[in-house]
Amino acid sequence: MCFFLTLKSTQSAPAIQEGNIIRDSEIEAILLEIMHPIFKVAGLDPKLLNLYIVASSEINAAASIDFSIFINTSLITKAKNLDEVVGVLAHEAGHLSLGHVARFQDSINRASLIAMASAALGIVAAIAGSPDAAMGAMMAGQQLAMGSLMHYSQGQEASADQAAVRFLDKLGWTAKGLESFMAYLAKQELRGVDRQDAYMRTHPLSSLRVDMLNSAIGKLKTQGKPLPGRLYERFDRMVVKIKAFMNSPMTTLIQHPPSKTTTLDRYARAIAYYRNGDLQKSLIELNPLLDQSPKDPYLHELKGQILFENGKVAEAYAAYQRALSLAPNNPLIRLSAVQAALELPKVDLTKELRELHLVLRKENKNPMAWHFLAVIHGRQGNKGLLALALSEKALTLGNLELALSQAKRTLHLAKERTVLVRANDIIEMILEEQKKQG
Template sequence: MTHRTRPFAFARAVSLITAAAVLVASLGPAGAQHRRMSFIRDAEIEQLLRDYLDPLLGAAGLRKGFVRVVLVADRSFNAFVADGKRVFVNTGAIMDSTTPNQLIGVLAHETGHIAGGHLARLRAEIDKATAIAIIGTLLGGAALIGSARSGQVGTTPTGAYGALTAGPELARRSLLAYQRGEEQAADRAAITFLERTQQSPRGMLETFERMAGDSLFAASRMDRYLVSHPLPQERVAGLREVATKSPFFAAKDPPARQARHDMIRAKLFAFTGDAGEISRRYPARDTSLAARYARAIIDYRFGRPDAALRAIDALIAEQPRNPYFWELKGQALLEAGRAAEAVAPLRRAVAIAPNQPLIRTMLGHALLAQGTPQSLDEAVRELTNATARDPDNYEGFRYLSQAHARRGDEGNAALAAAREALVIGQVQDARRFASRAMPLLQPGSPAYLAARDIAEARPERSP
């Protein structure tokens, strides 16, 4: 499991003119443009969420694999769509979902937003709201000018002030009404997708019931016209009426799916919580596989490598075909400075799960750390494979750059560094590395053309 903090780079900002219009824009995804988020990459968690999401995409008529799941290191319960190609899921949404069905319900709702084209339509609504705000502001300004000509500016006439503020307020309410409608549409679509995949909407209902309970006091003081989502109790009532009529309402998650879900929750608690929380949640008397997984990770995290390796070996003995146990063993050895020993378990993990680029990346890292000419050659092969399968794999590009550099291939080292910089949103650095790479690469080669494309890239401008 790896972490990375970087600016939110997936949602495009909408350029708005007036201060009131900027306030309207901040209600939508564009308002997240300047937030910093910490992202997590983990092969096991990402694979399970893809297994949850792909059937829903198929039910929505979207190509499976078209949408990526991005893990946000945030303990709050939240998920959102930013660009129609990525669903962002907070780790808190996974950790607080006690059943797969609860999290699947959340993903079904987000699929509803993607299938409905809500993000593109939201941009159009923001444009409309901006126009309303600008017109209202201009009319208000005209009223103030009229007051000035009549010598009344010093008294700030109520009518002139009302004209100045009415446009932005109308724009805000218009946009919020649109967002509430889209949230309800996404709820209805989610129920449809769950039925098409013969899954229960119970988990979705349970999730919204819990969220409604958490916000009950605040909801009692809300103005229904000044929120972007339907009021919690009203939303739950409408959802309950439809969900309980589903022929699959009583359907349960298969035991194997529940077991995998328990494992990723244990993994997240173990990697992100403190030792006290983990010991309370997964005490020694709990002998379940998930609890032993969590305790093995805690031993590894808190500097008890021998205990961790014994616990991981016990897990492997129980499930020798589980690639993530082999991956954890390789990670524990690698981060203990035992790179040569880490290679064998990571090779085993790759053999079991050859389509997991993040595991190949860790193997490439171990081979790079081993540092022999043969291991560097193999590192380049593994890291090239990993980054080709996962173009957002910034760590893969970083290690690939280092491996090329240690082999004396400065051109491809600079190109890989450019690709890493591009992934993490550092466009100027990417262009600089690409410009450095071009004279060192064979003109007309795929690597040269890739470097040229990056060197000529420009930061994406807001519309």
């Protein structure tokens, strides 16, 4: 799933909107491969990590409640290299391991986490890839003062720096990226607030803090080693992918003209032509990459998306199935395959129901999964399970009123005991939350 799950269309693909929280299996896989080892050495459970990638022109990242880390696309695309991104992510893990975000836990319910955190990052959040317009606007409109969420003291920032250095040292990874990123920020210290990167505004910096960081890195017995080469290669492709989806196709084609035939250039052009609605040119660029790397699940996934959104549903489904065979544990690819299957003239609803349950085992707060589950239950005529799925979907989006009404509807329509128990649990949870909010 490359940024969006959308209904099939022959229209050109729109640019990623500023402030969208995006989902992409390839990008998430790379970032999680970095974050999981950091979490382990930080004494945190990698399974608890919630990673959010925010489409934003602001350079920023933040840790928040519920073991959540937000990273803006511009931090990825404007970083000098992967080492800087790793350093920043280690720093945010430091905030989590040191309990700096614990004070937010009581005052912020999880349903409003995305909107509030994104407001602190300098943007307004929206759920990307929603099957209806309401989902895209569900999180909009919530604002938060800069000083109240994910805004740390200089002392906390310095201690998170020290923790990041320790984590990277334990992994044998270089901390030079964190050092160079902080040096870049230090040059902005004398600028006016409106001319500073957002990271400066949410992460107070001082010359003393930079000196302390440099001293800690200098005292390390070993200066660490670069990450495995494959990660640097995948990082370069991730940067190209983000830019190709966020910049205009014209900009991408100027930066990656047909005269350039590297893998990255072809990848960028495949996305640009797809966004221009030119299926033939897009596949001309993508197919040679598939010939070179037939076992790359993300290339097959991109092909599936391109075909699906150009109305080639059967071919898209086949591409998604190939991607899934190469990455069987990836819930986003599986979800894309389900979406394509539901557009086929003949579909095995029982099979796709099983597929969705596999997705929900890994992502039980994914509104798209609950949406398609509701679609299947609706087609099967199971009104009770349809209402429950809609309640779960609304719950993941923070729409408590809708979640409550659908849960109550479930009680009138369902007969299965487990369904009724879950509906009652949702009702009790929402009523308790509303009671807390007064």
